[in-house]
Amino acid sequence: xxxxxxxxxxxxxxxxxxxxxxxxxxxxxxxxxxxxxxxxxxxxxxxxxxxxxxxxxxxxxxxxxxxxxxxxxxxxxxxxxxxxxxxxxxxxxxxxxxxxxxxxxxxxxxxxxxxxxxxxxxxxxxxxxxxxxxxxxxxxxxxxxxxxxxxxxxxxxxxxxxxxxxxxxxxxxxxxxxxxxxxxxxxxxxxxxxxxxxxxxxxxxxxxxxxxxxxxxxxxxxxxxxxxxxxxxxxxxxxxxxxxxxxxxxxxxxxxxxxxxxxxxxxxxxxxxxxxxxxxxxxxxxxxxxxxxxxxxxxxxxxxxxxxxxxxxxxxxxxxxxxxxxxxxxxxxxxxxxxxxxxxxxxxxxxxxxxxxxxxxxxxxxxxxxxxxxxxxxxxxxxxxxxxxxxxxxxxxxxxxxxxxxxxxxxxxxxxxxxxxxxxxxxxxxxxxxxxxxxxxxxxxxxxxxxxxxxxxxxxxxxxxxxxxxxxxxxxxxxxxxxxxxxxxxxxxx
Numbered sequence: 001x002x003x004x005x006x007x008x009x010x011x012x013x014x015x016x017x018x019x020x021x022x023x024x025x026x027x028x029x030x031x032x033x034x035x036x037x038x039x040x041x042x043x044x045x046x047x048x049x050x051x052x053x054x055x056x057x058x059x060x061x062x063x064x065x066x067x068x069x070x071x072x073x074x075x076x077x078x079x080x081x082x083x084x085x086x087x088x089x090x091x092x093x094x095x096x097x098x099x100x101x102x103x104x105x106x107x108x109x110x111x112x113x114x115x116x117x118x119x120x121x122x123x124x125x126x127x128x129x130x131x132x133x134x135x136x137x138x139x140x141x142x143x144x145x146x147x148x149x150x151x152x153x154x155x156x157x158x159x160x161x162x163x164x165x166x167x168x169x170x171x172x173x174x175x176x177x178x179x180x181x182x183x184x185x186x187x188x189x190x191x192x193x194x195x196x197x198x199x200x201x202x203x204x205x206x207x208x209x210x211x212x213x214x215x216x217x218x219x220x221x222x223x224x225x226x227x228x229x230x231x232x233x234x235x236x237x238x239x240x241x242x243x244x245x246x247x248x249x250x251x252x253x254x255x256x257x258x259x260x261x262x263x264x265x266x267x268x269x270x271x272x273x274x275x276x277x278x279x280x281x282x283x284x285x286x287x288x289x290x291x292x293x294x295x296x297x298x299x300x301x302x303x304x305x306x307x308x309x310x311x312x313x314x315x316x317x318x319x320x321x322x323x324x325x326x327x328x329x330x331x332x333x334x335x336x337x338x339x340x341x342x343x344x345x346x347x348x349x350x351x352x353x354x355x356x357x358x359x360x361x362x363x364x365x366x367x368x369x370x371x372x373x374x375x376x377x378x379x380x381x382x383x384x385x386x387x388x389x390x391x392x393x394x395x396x397x398x399x400x401x402x403x404x405x406x407x408x409x410x411x412x413x414x415x416x417x418x419x420x421x422x423x424x425x426x427x428x429x430x431x432x433x434x435x436x437x438x439x440x441x442x443x444x445x446x447x448x449x450x451x452x453x454x455x456x457x458x459x460x461x462x463x464x465x466x467x468x469x470x471x472x473x474x475x476x477x478x479x480x481x482x483x484x485x486x487x488x489x490x491x492x493x494x
Contacts (some may be wrong), residue, residue: 003040004180004242005029005068007059009047013161016169026055030062040196040244040490041068044180046138048161050077056159069241069268072137072157080135080157090134090152107146113158113168114140115175117238131155132238139163139172180242193228195486197479198243200261201231202250210249213463214475218247221475225483240264245271245482252279252458253330271485273478274457278437282457286329286359291433298426298451300364300444307354316362317346327361328353339365366451370412372443374419374427375459375466377481378436381416381424383466383474388412413468422450430455438478 005022007029008014014023024032026047043063047056050072060077063070072080079085101110101123112124117132119125124142131140135155139162143154163169199218202208210218215231222229232239234257240246246265252258252274262276274282281287292299303316316324326349328336338353340346353360369389375382388410416424427441430452440459443452460466467474 004042006044043070048159110144116179118175194226196243197245198232199247210461222479278435278457284329302363305360323365325363366444374441377438384416384419386412426450
């Protein structure tokens with residue numbers, strides 16, 4: 001279980017707020033001898049000043065030396081202490097031109113305060129959140145001036161000692177409570193778990209990789225093994241440092257917040273599934289095609305097509321032959337995948353798809369009644385499924401059914417040892433080239449031939465589908481892998 005400490009310069013600074021056992025003074029933090037503790041320690045530094053060589057400065061300096069996660073970090077303190085440094089990070093702040101500021105304020109100089117990225121003034125909410133992601137600091141005072149457009153003129157770190165008005169103290173306390181709810185848990189409730197895991201989901205996603213019932217099983221499996229599991233959403237980006245590990249259960253993409261979550265978690269030293277490198281490698285089918293070709297992974301004949309290269313387009317038609325499967329590089333759940341049966345369809349579809357992507361894939365069509373999906377974690381088979389084609393369709397998912405609704409085919413789930421050896425061997429050969437995370441390998445089998453269609457970095461784990469054979473044990477194996485990796489990282493740090 002991780003430990004959270006709140007450090008203040010004097011206990012008097014905390015007088016307006018509810019007392020709790022993890023509040024300590026800077027002198028107490030200085031004298032602690034737990035710098036080599038195996039548990040993950042997070043420190044919220046609320047000293048009165050962060051100026052160079054102040055107590056606040058030394059608090060963050062010592063915290064980083066002790067391998068504690070400190071807010072604010074020494075980098076943030078140094079940036080905020082020098083305007084020439086923090087202005088370098090403000091070029092891409094776009095919320096300054098937001099119309100809501102114009103509606104409520106004239107062009108006089110403005111000042112507002114952000115508490116852990118939140119502010120009570122709705123016109124500044126987006127800006128406060130954006131600045132907190134760039135400069136994670138508990139309390140930040142932001143000054144604005146209108147010079148043809150709104151500009152940030154000053155950023156200043158504050159402390160609870162600077163808050164004298166009741167409404168300001170209330171805003172700070174509520175923001176702290178929301179930012180790190182673990183502070184307010186009773187010690188007994190907190191000590192029953194050894195680790196903290198965040199599961200990133202999107203309740204509005206039409207085709208999530210895990211349904212609600214599967215998420216509940218993950219929580220149950222994690223709790224049984226000593227993991228405190230929280231379900232988080234996109235808005236919880238700033239809370240990532242509370243956890244030891246991140247499990248992404250939202251469809252990933254490179255130009256997407258899921259990728260930013262993975263990168264942020266990795267920068268915090270967390271265990272991540274799926275990691276950013278796996279997302280980069282799996283989310284682009286052009287990369288996988290080249291990777292499989294170079295390393296002799298069995299795969300359907302596939303060619304990479306470039307826009308305006310008519311010779312290459314015709315070569316694909318001649319070498320592959322109709323029907324041909326055309327794919328955009330970053331499609332998911334059978335979206336962006338089309339079968340064409342003649343030259344006219346080929347010309348029309350490539351013309352449409354090249355408007356979305358500079359490169360396309362042309363792939364040999366293999367008709368099968370079902371596709372294999374082999375789940376693999378840490379280069380070991382986890383589950384085996386057969387997904388059958390949607391009725392009167394050539395794919396598992398039919399996004400354009402006559403009913404106008406998305407439909408899918410049936411499935412079988414079985415122990416991995418019942419899957420054909422050629423299928424398992426091809427799946428493992430493919431994933432070893434990508435990493436050692438959790439993957440779902442899609443394959444087709446025709447006789448003794450098994451070929452890899454693609455590798456998914458964020459495979460489906462749904463209730464009574466992928467877990468039909470193993471049940472809760474499927475999720476326990478995944479949670480145990482998180483534990484193994486957390487403990488391995490802690491040991492390596494020691």
